[in-house]
Amino acid sequence: GAGVSQSPSNKVTEKGKDVELRCDPISGHTALYWYRQSLGQGLEFLIYFQGNSAPDKSGLPSDRFSAERTGGSVSTLTIQRTQQEDSAVYLCASSLSSLAGATDTQYFGPGTRLTVL
Amino acid sequence: AQSVAQPEDQVNVAEGNPLTVKCTYSVSGNPYLFWYVQYPNRGLQFLLKYITGDNLVKGSYGFEAEFNKSQTSFHLKKPSALVSDSALYFCAVFSNRDDKIIFGKGTRLHILP
Numbered sequence: 001g002a003g004v005s006q007s008p009s010n011k012v013t014e015k016g017k018d019v020e021l022r023c024d025p026i027s028g029h030t031a032l033y034w035y036r037q038s039l040g041q042g043l044e045f046l047i048y049f050q051g052n053s054a055p056d057k058s059g060l061p062s063d064r065f066s067a068e069r070t071g072g073s074v075s076t077l078t079i080q081r082t083q084q085e086d087s088a089v090y091l092c093a094s095s096l097s098s099l100a101g102a103t104d105t106q107y108f109g110p111g112t113r114l115t116v117l
Numbered sequence: 118a119q120s121v122a123q124p125e126d127q128v129n130v131a132e133g134n135p136l137t138v139k140c141t142y143s144v145s146g147n148p149y150l151f152w153y154v155q156y157p158n159r160g161l162q163f164l165l166k167y168i169t170g171d172n173l174v175k176g177s178y179g180f181e182a183e184f185n186k187s188q189t190s191f192h193l194k195k196p197s198a199l200v201s202d203s204a205l206y207f208c209a210v211f212s213n214r215d216d217k218i219i220f221g222k223g224t225r226l227h228i229l230p
Contacts, residue, residue, distance in 0.1 A: 033218075035220070043161075043207060043209075043220035043223075044220075045218060045219065045220070091161065093161070105163045105166065106163065107163070108153070108161035108162070
């Protein structure tokens with residue numbers, strides 16, 4: 001079956017503009033995660049969803065970042081008023097269940113490379 | 118505080134030699150430990166995980182990792198490296214007490230032909 005998909009694969013934007021990143025998880029996966037990978041850095045956890053709710057938003061770096069998930073499937077990560085330091089690869093992952101069952105393997109999408117000029 | 122460390126930014130190994138990629142962790146409660154690999158221009162892929170049971174865990178592509186509670190380590194190993202193993206490897210730890218998963222910074226593995 002299809003894996004996790006993300007769109008766009010690349011996004012170049014100007015400082016101050018808003019961007020929206022999309023993630024389509026594996027069908028049937030109730031848990032969805034967003035991460036950020038900056039150059040030279042490890043993966044930074046941003047947020048995870050169990051169904052449509054987000055029990056843990058503590059990883060979002062600022063109030064310019066928000067995420068939503070509808071229908072227990074597609075999720076969008078929105079960055080408002082982008083800054084140059086937002087440039088990174090944004091990775092989405094999904095797993096069968098939530099962190100309460102964090103033993104479930106996370107399957108990662110290919111990522112969206114965001115460049116803020 | 119929960120943390121994971123990969124002390125080596127890069128590891129170089131000759132093809133056919135054994136390889137080790139190091140990972141140490143700090144959690145409150147019991148750790149759940151993972152290794153992921155990122156090949157060039159591809160997303161992360163799951164390699165293996167330790168939840169409970171045998172300390173030696175076997176995973177994909179011939180990799181294995183040993184959970185060492187006393188040393189709080191979960192080093193990734195392979196008996197004989199292949200050039201195709203060259204990639205970026207991430208160790209991750211989850212604690213059900215902290216309810217969050219943390220990834221290390223990654224170790225770039227170069228297998229030299």
